[in-house]
Amino acid sequence: MDLMHLTRRRFLAAGLCGCALCRGVPALAGAAADALPSLPSLPSLPSLVGPGYRPEDADEKGLWRMCARLEEDIAASGLLMRTPDLHRYTVGVVERLMGPQARDLRVYLVHDASFNAAMYPNGMMLVHSGLLARMRNEAQFAAVLGHESGHFARKHSVAGWRTLKSRTGAMAFVTAGGAVAAGASAARGGDTGSWFDLAYSINKALVLSVYSFSRGQESEADMYGLHLLHRAGYTPEAAAQVWRQLIEERKASARARDKRYRDGAVSAYSTHPPSDERMAALSAAAAEMRRAGSGGPSGEHRFDDGHRFDDGREAWRRAVAPHLFTLLAEQVGLNDPGASLYLLKSLAEDGWTGLLRYFEGEVYRLRDEAGDAERAASAYAAAVACADAPPEAWRAHGYALLKAGRGEEGRAALARYLDRKPDAEDVAMVRFSLAQ
Template structure:
């Protein structure tokens, strides 16, 4: 693997490998009432081939746990673990969750019960109910034993164990060396390319996942909402790029667009009894859990240089109310795009951001420079002074002080 391979290129291939578990569309809808877990707590393999599969993934989990791609935040991973405990069904206590710092929509479950959630998934979720829907879907794969069913089918077609071995050493632990992010992403993709499922298995995971979140008291309509958002994001991205919607990237690469999946999920939601209202969405809990890293999540997204997608994500999150943080990153999208008229849009965005009490310090800095550029000397100096008051130890604080002195 070429270590100079671009992050976007690797992520595109990774979407093909891993998002199959999130993008399947069923030929015929499977009713949630018909889905029951096939394993319970403390499940262990008994067949020789499944034991071999588990041994491989137990080693892989050790490497993933040491990967430099993980976000080491005990409070946040503990929060994700709590959701797993609510929607993981009878084997929830056997499931482990890792948070990878990768700004793409994705999550996947290994056959041994560990789950990896991408940071980009958290960026896009509006509330806990939506997040629980993705986690429950992955738990559904584990509870229905989809991994071994798919594994046996794959082994009839190829030497799957040799493919799996090629991806070992995700964290570089086996060789005692550091692996760059691009190499690690490629290895993730190799490993979990084996975890794609048929449309029937995807429909099973959807049906069981929806049943699990409803039983936990979440709004069952949250699951269909996720796919509507993803479709709208793809359309917004294509519209700004003046291109067709990319069906060869991210979650749409190996499966058709999930329009029919949304229809199935909405029909299934009408068959189960879940919660309604704010309590069933868990938005306040979700925002509180994400507060320490939400700026990082938005910054990652904006720097992907996909202004259409970034603006859609920000505006979709703002349906629950604009904040200073959202306004700031909306302005950053315009600044980084840099086309004609974008400077004015960015300046207006920074001005809107500092009107909120939760505006990040960087919003005051950018607002200050925008005011100075517009010839508003006093307003600009006041804004930069506010920035220094909020972030006196910032790396650029000496430069800002110098600017003020001039």
Template sequence: MTAMTVVSRRGFVAGGACACAFHGGSAAAADARIAPASMTALAPPGFRPTDTDERGIWHASERLEEEVSSSELLVKSPAVQRYAKDVVDRVMGDRARETRVYVVHDPDFNASMAPNGMMLVHTGLLARMRDEAQFAAILGHECGHYLRRHSLQQWRDTKTKSAIMAFVQAGAAIGAGVTAGIGGDGRSWIDLADSINGSLALSMLRFGRDQEREADAYGVKLIDTAGYPPEAAGEVWAQLIAERRASAAARRKKYRDRSAGALSTHPANALRLADLSASSRELRDVVVTGRRYDACKARWNDAMAPIRADLLAEQVRLNDPGASLYLVNALAGDGWTGLLRYNEGEAYRLRDEAGDAARASAAYAQAVALTDAPAEAWRAHGYALLKQGQGAAGKDALSRYLAARPAANDAGMVRFTLAQ
């Protein structure tokens, strides 16, 4: 199974973020914030579907879960898989038994939840979180979709649109035939039908704005109840906006909020951030005896430590230097590590603009000066020194790399370099 297989099938089964939604009434009414306290589950604990539509999507979800559970995309760390499930359990409370969680390799900032309780967590999400509370905020949002049964609503909407698509295509075929019969070009009819059906197909893949607002409100309520600071949800979106601005700036492009367009079914990012902030303040104002908030930063760092190098490498390989450098510097807010300095150097090396070679070399040198430098930092540092004409120091650094990684895939190449 490939990443695209998971994402595309998940899009139809579990939904995602909406692309084509139009709302009647005033903009103010359509964009009104939903109060977290108003959110309740639309199905009782232990719910099993009896409705034909819902049984159908549960069956499709179960088939997908069978594939995911044995996929090569799964992160090969039982401890990380258990940790993600533990956080979901805390968020779901007495409904924790209804969920299964799978952490999969995919660099996108994403998570999703199927109507049967299967949740997918992408490594791109793990890479960007600063603490457990932020991670819980995104998982709480997905649990909100699940508890509000948004997939069923979207499935029924999909059935209606599928019928419209079939009608449009049939009408286009008749029109094309008539046009061709009188010597015209019937292709324009097919093009028109494809255009209409393409827009409908996009809207079938994702949740609508109202559903996203409900999931936001429910998610904040869930993490607040679980004892995480509710403002963590707003922090995530503030970070995401900052990352996208940095990415655009590095590409010398103007930042545009794609979710602010008429065809987007996600609330605009700025509005979403404002709503989440207002909801968190609202929840903070409710005094609950004995409640203490904890972002669980230390626990998060301990859980991510075994895979942090892979998470960062996955992001840097995307070669989006603005985003990569933003992420590295943001994580360094808690202090620079050898791993962060090494990845800073890799981001500069891949960007390869004027002055970046010197910046990368400086970052590698700073990395190996720290006691927790990864072996790869010594390799990068060694080659940088060789390019600067510092043969002895460069070979010494490469030798340290080989001592730490004698069976590395590139060990033969490094030995060849040392023999020159």
């Protein structure tokens, strides 16, 4: 069952259960009054959900039931990533963060190119492919999962559910039901986007209530996650790095569209602290953790067994490398050339590869502005000069050469593509090109 075809009840559960990292949906005005907290100690933010936890009252039990039905649909969804190795790796990161409590969680990796993850009160965690594409190391990945774990541990969804009941009442649900039905009908018309897209067809008043984690709760989840990061031995600066990268990507996207960058979290109606403030708060908290743990001005931290903070860069590369082609293809398919080029250049800070050059060419080819054909051809040529060039780079290079009138070289490149990928779906078309 596709996530776009959830039933009305299950879809409502999707909105009511999850704590997403970057929804960008406004909340009620009262949330804006909450101040950003200073760094609390972990004992002041105890987990309200211990190992083996079960719901305690009628509200929470009802919420768990809705989330359980949603999970059934997600588990059978065609949008699940069929990557058992990457799933095992993600579970390992969660276990490192959460310890014994991780046994109560179920992790689902889903094909959705947006930067997001979500945690549900019954222990279901969704990780988007778009998040996997954007992380630079394991510590950054852990920072995002730690934030979601903070919402879970502090039971923010349950608090939001109770707030929803007190704010909206039965009339909101009646209105929302009709909107969801209409949205589901539209979805059956062929829209293949994420199930999150369907959320915007719900009555606005209900959306405002469903997604109304306060700024205080968001900041609390940030700080809880940062403590988990520190306790697990990850570099605490990773959390602020994630937000810096996200801000820079959004600015690059806006520039490419000749738009002015606007931080949606600055709005008085936003659920999230302003992004720059959020980044600064996380950076300051990480520095405080360094000072507290180092005992000296260098900031170096050694644990009892002598090891230092670790960003897990090499472990991350090994885990993601087999899937990076798919992850980047999904990102380029968003048709957001500013964001895609930013991401590729960021990943290339450790050195350009044939894979990155190929997708750079694809961004230019799809954008198709003045001079982009030449930029794409140059990128494809650079890709095939690398030992790790994907077969698709040879195909793209071949067609670029043919277009430039360099027939013999172009046919040789296409033949190289067929040699490297003899079972490609477009074999017949490429052979036809060679015959010409």
